[in-house]
Amino acid sequence: MSLLELSDVKVHFPVRKGILFDRVVGHVQAVDGISLSVEAGQTYGLVGESGCGKTTLGRAILRLVDITDGEVVFDGTDLAQLPEEEMRRSRRRLQMVFQDPLGSLNPRQNIESILAEGMDAHGIGDTREERRERILKVLDRVGLPDHALGRYPHEFSGGQRQRIGIARALVLEPDVIICDEPVSALDVSIQAQVINLLEELQEQLGLTYVVIAHDLAVVRHISDVIGVMYLGSLVEEAPSDDLYASPRHPYTKALMSAVPVPDPEVEDTRERILLTGDLPSPSNPPAGCRFHTRCPWRQPTRCDTERPGLTDIGGGHKVACHFVNEIASGELAPTSALAPDMLGDSESPVDDPGGDSAGDSGEGEDAASGPASGAPGSGGKAAGTNA
Amino acid sequence: MSTESNEPREPREPDTTPADGAAAPETDAPEPGTTGSPAASTAPTASTAGDPPATGAERTDSPLTKARMSKGDKIDRLAQLTARRETSSGDSLWVAAFRRLRSSKMAIIGAVIIGVFVVLAIIGPWIAPYSPTAQSWRGEVFSNRGIFVGPRAENWLGLDNLGRDELSRLLVGARQTLLVGIVATLIGFVVGALIGGVSGAALALGGRVGQRIDAVVMRFIDMMLALPSLLLAVSIAAVMGQSLTTVMIAVGVVQIPIFARLLRGSMLAQANADYVLAARSLGVKRRRIVLAHVLPNSLGPVIVQTTLVLATAIIEAAALSFLGLGNLDAAQPEWGVMLAQSQRFFDQAPMLAVYPALGIIITALGFTLLGEAMREALDPKLRS
Numbered sequence: 001m002s003l004l005e006l007s008d009v010k011v012h013f014p015v016r017k018g019i020l021f022d023r024v025v026g027h028v029q030a031v032d033g034i035s036l037s038v039e040a041g042q043t044y045g046l047v048g049e050s051g052c053g054k055t056t057l058g059r060a061i062l063r064l065v066d067i068t069d070g071e072v073v074f075d076g077t078d079l080a081q082l083p084e085e086e087m088r089r090s091r092r093r094l095q096m097v098f099q100d101p102l103g104s105l106n107p108r109q110n111i112e113s114i115l116a117e118g119m120d121a122h123g124i125g126d127t128r129e130e131r132r133e134r135i136l137k138v139l140d141r142v143g144l145p146d147h148a149l150g151r152y153p154h155e156f157s158g159g160q161r162q163r164i165g166i167a168r169a170l171v172l173e174p175d176v177i178i179c180d181e182p183v184s185a186l187d188v189s190i191q192a193q194v195i196n197l198l199e200e201l202q203e204q205l206g207l208t209y210v211v212i213a214h215d216l217a218v219v220r221h222i223s224d225v226i227g228v229m230y231l232g233s234l235v236e237e238a239p240s241d242d243l244y245a246s247p248r249h250p251y252t253k254a255l256m257s258a259v260p261v262p263d264p265e266v267e268d269t270r271e272r273i274l275l276t277g278d279l280p281s282p283s284n285p286p287a288g289c290r291f292h293t294r295c296p297w298r299q300p301t302r303c304d305t306e307r308p309g310l311t312d313i314g315g316g317h318k319v320a321c322h323f324v325n326e327i328a329s330g331e332l333a334p335t336s337a338l339a340p341d342m343l344g345d346s347e348s349p350v351d352d353p354g355g356d357s358a359g360d361s362g363e364g365e366d367a368a369s370g371p372a373s374g375a376p377g378s379g380g381k382a383a384g385t386n387a
Numbered sequence: 388m389s390t391e392s393n394e395p396r397e398p399r400e401p402d403t404t405p406a407d408g409a410a411a412p413e414t415d416a417p418e419p420g421t422t423g424s425p426a427a428s429t430a431p432t433a434s435t436a437g438d439p440p441a442t443g444a445e446r447t448d449s450p451l452t453k454a455r456m457s458k459g460d461k462i463d464r465l466a467q468l469t470a471r472r473e474t475s476s477g478d479s480l481w482v483a484a485f486r487r488l489r490s491s492k493m494a495i496i497g498a499v500i501i502g503v504f505v506v507l508a509i510i511g512p513w514i515a516p517y518s519p520t521a522q523s524w525r526g527e528v529f530s531n532r533g534i535f536v537g538p539r540a541e542n543w544l545g546l547d548n549l550g551r552d553e554l555s556r557l558l559v560g561a562r563q564t565l566l567v568g569i570v571a572t573l574i575g576f577v578v579g580a581l582i583g584g585v586s587g588a589a590l591a592l593g594g595r596v597g598q599r600i601d602a603v604v605m606r607f608i609d610m611m612l613a614l615p616s617l618l619l620a621v622s623i624a625a626v627m628g629q630s631l632t633t634v635m636i637a638v639g640v641v642q643i644p645i646f647a648r649l650l651r652g653s654m655l656a657q658a659n660a661d662y663v664l665a666a667r668s669l670g671v672k673r674r675r676i677v678l679a680h681v682l683p684n685s686l687g688p689v690i691v692q693t694t695l696v697l698a699t700a701i702i703e704a705a706a707l708s709f710l711g712l713g714n715l716d717a718a719q720p721e722w723g724v725m726l727a728q729s730q731r732f733f734d735q736a737p738m739l740a741v742y743p744a745l746g747i748i749i750t751a752l753g754f755t756l757l758g759e760a761m762r763e764a765l766d767p768k769l770r771s
Contacts, residue, residue: 062668091670103661107480108683117679118669152479168669 002037003208004061004176009034009070009080011053011060015283028283030056032232033070035310038176038225043202043209045223045240047216047255051279053232054212055099058178061210062094063087074176092122095169099181101161105153111164112149115139118172135171141204142167142197159190166197170205178210183218195222216259220244225316228252231290232282234310238317248319248328250295251275273334289322296334297327487764494760500753507558508565515555517542519720525550535736547725547739548732556720557742563721564747567635568701568754574639575700576693579646582608587651587685588677591658605651611644620703624712631721634713638703642696649692653685660684687765694758698751705747722746 011031014024030053038044046054059065061072063079072079074094079087098104105114115135118124125131136146142163153161162182169177182198183191195218201207213219219226220240227237228251236249247256254273261267275294280286286293292303302322310318313325326332488494517523527536530548537545544553586604589597611619620637627633657663658681666676705723707713713724722743729739 059664064664064667088670088672091668096665096668098661098665100661104665106662106666106680106684110479117666117671121669121671121675154480165665168665172669 003040003075004038004210005071005073006037006057006061007035007071007073009057009060009072010068011056011065012068013065026283029232029285030282031060032282032285034229034232034234035070036227036234036237038208038210040175040208041202041206042224043211043222045219045226046210046212046229047214047219047226048229049214049255049279051282052229053282054214054229055180057229058096058180058210058212061178062091062096064096089122092118092124092172093175095172095174095177097162097165097169097177097179097182100185101158101165102153104165105161107153110150110152111139111144114153114164115168115171118168122172124172135167138167138171141170141201157190158186159193162186162190162194163197166194166201170201173205174207176208176210178212180212181214182211184213184215191218198222216255228255231280231285233290233320234318235291235320236318237310239315242315242317246328248313248317248324249291249321250297250327250334251291254296289320297323297332299323299332484761484764488760491760491764493756494764497753497756497758497760500749501757504561504565504750504753508562511558511561515552515558517552517555519551519556519559522550523552530732530735533735535732535739537736537738544742545736545738547729548736553739553742556725557722557746560720560722560725560743561746563631563719564701564704564723564750567631567638567704567721567723568697568750570635571638571700571704572642572693572697574636575642575646575696576689578639579643580650580689582643583647583650584654584682586647587654587658588681590651591655591681592673592677601651605648608644608647612648616641617703617706620707621710621712624707629712631713631719634704634707634723637707637712638700641703642700645696646689646692650685650689653688654681657681657684688762691758691762691765694754694761698754698758701747701754702751705743 009031010029010033012027012029015026015028017023017025032053034057036044046057048054056065060067061074061079063072063082067080070080074090077090079090079094082090109117112132112135115138116131119131119134125134132149135149139146139148144160144163144167148156148160148164153164156164162185166177166182179198183194186194198209198211199222202209209222211219211222223240225237226240226243227234228243228249229235230251236243236247236252238248243252244256247253250273254275257271257273261270273296275296277294280290280293286304288302288304288306289295289308292298295303298304299322306322308320308322310320311324312318321327323332524536524542524546528534528546528548528550535545535548536542536550539545542552542554544557547553547556582604586601586608589604590601591597593600620641623637623640624633627636663676663680666680671679701722704713705726708721708723709727709730711727713721713727725743726740726747729736729743733740
């Protein structure tokens with residue numbers, strides 16, 4: 001049994017209309033059927049683009065948003081079913097670190113008061129001195145000076161504020177910390193410090209993390225297992241290195257191909273998958289596979305009718321795609337959405353209008369690298385990005 | 388320079404910041420925590436930047452810094468030592484706002500005006516040269532024949548239509564005017580904040596039931612807002628009969644919806660703030676979240692509104708008195724009533740109207756200036 005286990009968690013926000021007597025006109029399916037498990041001491045990374053529901057999922061674990069359906073089993077208890085007061089008490093063991101370090105600190109509280117609040121709510125420490133001692137210990141752990149106690153959030157730098165946020169979670173001695181974009185609001189140099197701090201703390205205290213981020217490098221660095229989210233559901237889950245070495249789901253492939261490579265030669269020639277279209281509205285998600293509207297490997301059958309489940313393809317690598325094996329073996333080639341026709345707009349005017357998709361699917365993957373290698377002379381990086 | 392790695396940079400850090408530290412001193416002291424790696428920063432921060440005065444002493448002793456200390460550094464250090472407030476604890480937002488307020492010309496002018504007004508209101512009856520009600524010079528003023536007495540040595544501002552000393556009446560009247568303004572504002576503030584606070588708290592954290600409560604309360608408030616304020620005040624005054632209390636209540640009731648809406652809106656904005664979510668994730672109880680987090684952070688705009696309303700309340704009370712709904716008790720002169728009574732003689736003795744009008748305008752200006760300055764001082768965008 002894992003420490004934290006989610007099964008088929010759904011968070012749907014009702015869309016209401018009306019002034020006094022409102023009616024529900026629809027649901028935003030922010031999280032739509034996610035199952036995952038996090039082992040004690042492990043770090044689970046959640047990635048995905050903005051609006052895919054990763055933050056909502058993080059909040060659903062702590063029940064900061066109402067869970068529509070499904071189970072969140074933490075250490076044997078289903079949090080989704082707990083009464084309000086018991087849920088409040090169990091939040092001591094599940095803590096959260098927020099994205100905006102300043103916004104998540106009450107500007108009118110000083111640091112001591114911020115850190116004491118959680119202890120107060122859970123009855124930890126009898127006297128003020130006892131609490132202060134504990135606070136000082138935690139401040140020391142996160143690398144903040146003692147005299148920070150009497151100061152206010154606006155007097156600190158971004159990195160320090162995030163340390164305060166981490167200290168606030170730590171002071172309750174939780175088992176799990178959910179880090180919602182813990183570093184995305186920070187400078188790159190500070191990001192490294194905070195991530196290292198998180199890792200140190202995990203080593204020292206045996207913490208379990210769920211890290212939510214959109215920065216692939218950050219997630220890779222810190223996570224043991226990574227789940228890739230798209231439109232409210234997981235499309236792929238794998239051990240960190242495995243996922244980066246061989247992404248299987250088309251969406252993961254596209255995501256990974258967006259990361260620039262430091263080596264210029266590789267960068268110029270590497271294959272880029274460009275997704276067309278926008279993220280569909282989560283209040284009206286596409287039928288079948290959620291990704292089929294943007295998938296370069298979309299097939300005429302199954303994709304738009306049948307929703308693929310997350311299936312294990314070996315070694316803990318789970319993918320939600322009907323054609324994962326065919327794509328991996330090269331049997332299926334990407335169709336329209338690879339770049340050549342995009343490049344056509346700027347580079348080669350009306351060469352083959354209309355016939356793009358047929359032509360591209362015939363050429364397959366070579367079509368993708370072909371124009372890219374031709375491009376650098378004229379278009380440089382911009383053309384490479386298109387390809 | 389290249390040999391300077393992390394080590395010497397550490398003490399230098401506080402040195403460079405005070406350049407702008409004079410303007411924003413609160414930013415400099417905690418800075419060292421960010422420099423260096425998390426492990427390394429713990430120790431140096433505690434020792435070098437532990438306490439502001441101690442830092443200064445330590446840094447001068449350090450041979451490293453002494454050797455490196457250029458003229459610019461010395462000036463910086465001087466600025467730092469003189470400019471820094473030597474506190475080990477920081478400033479709350481209220482304190483910071485007060486400091487900004489103190490340096491605002493607008494606030495000072497407003498505060499002086501209000502101060503003078505309040506002092507007059509308190510000591511007015513004692514410093515008034517004559518009785519405000521005694522018609523001591525009755526034989527000199529004939530309002531029906533257009534004979535009035537202007538400023539002269541014994542009556543600095545002349546006599547009113549009944550031969551009473553105008554200056555004495557103004558001085559004594561200040562108290563009533565202030566009382567009307569404050570009581571009316573208090574009624575509006577207390578009732579409005581109560582309604583708005585309950586409504587906001589219900590909506591923000593009360594779930595579906597709370598939403599209903601809020602919807603009902605707010606529609607009621609909207610109805611009040613839909614009535615023109617003066618019309619509402621006149622109706623209340625008409626129902627309750629002529630008296631000073633009536634004016635206070637009428638003016639106060641008119642302010643209720645404004646305060647209610649303002650506090651509710653402000654609370655709603657705060658309820659969605661990240662720190663409220665953080666408090667919930669900590670397991671803080673709802674009641675405490677509302678009282679300790681949402682409410683204190685929502686009060687800024689309401690407090691500003693209070694000062695602004697004080698000004699309008701005085702003017703509106705004057706308007707009601709002018710319309711004949713105010714206090715008719717001649718024993719207690721009030722600026723609005725004085726203004727109303729002098730209108731009959733406006734063409735013969737305009738100054739009788741100008742004096743109380745000026746008093747009202749200047750006092751209202753004082754409150755408005757202070758309110759505006761407070762709004763600026765509490766503006767979150769100015770937070771350092």
